Amino acid sequence: MKKRMLYLMHVDWGWIKQRPHFLAEKLHKVFDVSVFYALSRNRKVMTANPTSIKTTPIITLPFKKFSIIKNLNLFLQKFIFGIILELIKPEIIWITHPSLHDYLPRKKLSKYKVVYDCMDDVLGFSNTLKAKMALDQSEKRLFEDSDIVFVSSAHLQNQIINRGCAREKTCLVRNGYNGEIIKPIIDRPENEKIYRLAYVGTISNWVNFDIILNSLNEFENIEYHFYGPIECEIPQNKRIIFHGPLKHSEIYNAIKDYDCLIMPFKINELILSVDPVKLYEYVNFNKNIITVNYEEIERFRDYVFFYRNYSEYIEVLGNLIDNNALKYNEESRREFLVNNTWDKRTEVILDILK
Numbered sequence: 001m002k003k004r005m006l007y008l009m010h011v012d013w014g015w016i017k018q019r020p021h022f023l024a025e026k027l028h029k030v031f032d033v034s035v036f037y038a039l040s041r042n043r044k045v046m047t048a049n050p051t052s053i054k055t056t057p058i059i060t061l062p063f064k065k066f067s068i069i070k071n072l073n074l075f076l077q078k079f080i081f082g083i084i085l086e087l088i089k090p091e092i093i094w095i096t097h098p099s100l101h102d103y104l105p106r107k108k109l110s111k112y113k114v115v116y117d118c119m120d121d122v123l124g125f126s127n128t129l130k131a132k133m134a135l136d137q138s139e140k141r142l143f144e145d146s147d148i149v150f151v152s153s154a155h156l157q158n159q160i161i162n163r164g165c166a167r168e169k170t171c172l173v174r175n176g177y178n179g180e181i182i183k184p185i186i187d188r189p190e191n192e193k194i195y196r197l198a199y200v201g202t203i204s205n206w207v208n209f210d211i212i213l214n215s216l217n218e219f220e221n222i223e224y225h226f227y228g229p230i231e232c233e234i235p236q237n238k239r240i241i242f243h244g245p246l247k248h249s250e251i252y253n254a255i256k257d258y259d260c261l262i263m264p265f266k267i268n269e270l271i272l273s274v275d276p277v278k279l280y281e282y283v284n285f286n287k288n289i290i291t292v293n294y295e296e297i298e299r300f301r302d303y304v305f306f307y308r309n310y311s312e313y314i315e316v317l318g319n320l321i322d323n324n325a326l327k328y329n330e331e332s333r334r335e336f337l338v339n340n341t342w343d344k345r346t347e348v349i350l351d352i353l354k
Helices: 019-027 067-088 106-111 129-145 154-162 209-218 248-255 277-284 295-300 310-322 330-338 342-353
Strands: 004-009 032-038 054-058 092-095 113-118 148-151 170-172 195-200 222-227 240-242 260-263 288-292 305-307
Touching (some): 004 019, 004 067, 019 032, 019 113, 106 129, 113 129, 148 154, 148 342, 195 277, 209 222, 222 248, 260 277, 277 288, 277 295, 277 330, 288 295, 288 310
Parallel strands (some): 004 032, 004 092, 222 240, 288 305
């Protein structure tokens, strides 16, 4: 009989698939995983993520910015999860965000192995000072109660240690991709006049639209396509096309005829801690890749074209428009992919959990 795991994730199960989704599915092969996820009220950007895992939305009261509502939510969730713990009797409680730790009755947590999977620098997201201070306190309580803290990047590991997490609790487990190596399809006509670039992922304020808009003035024969949910103001330009979110299984067919994939992030504290899932998947899509450069992703150097500023971006883009020969070969691509699957990451996690 499988041991039980209570898996609390701050991402809606219908959101574009990312680390919490993939790890839940992999861990479910070993544990009886029960997922409780934060319900997003914006259902328009959800996708179907079919799964055999038991998934349950966490229903909270709206208007949580008001203290009385926030406190009532915490009281109700602690009561509900106190019952859930007694019913499920998990061996492990897996938590992906400090706000979810606040929903658990702390006095009962000593009976369980508590795991914090820290996938992002939570204090790096845009919040009011008051909200950041509250989140910082929640995270410190989670550090204290956790037996293991998995982190997705080396920079993030240093960040949380500096914020008070015991070094011996931390373990670096980077991101990965789903493990299915795609056989490339090349249908693009060689005489196509438009050079098309694509971005796949959440479209938020970390996307550097200034570089994209300025590049349209440099090159008349380029076009940008964005796939993913939109969380920020977006520019209006006929050569920047937004297609909305896709099911994970649909992504390759959507982008297979494009010339290049991009990750045009603004560099800030949040991004410095990111190990981007999209770069693993971009390599699997067998395309040339342009990305902003920062230390955490230096290990992708053999597979991407880096830029540090606008002039370097224009230089890289101009060179690829003239000659779009793929930077890496099939042998190195396959070697990289085999060593960076979610299965490989889960093997590390299971070893630590033992």
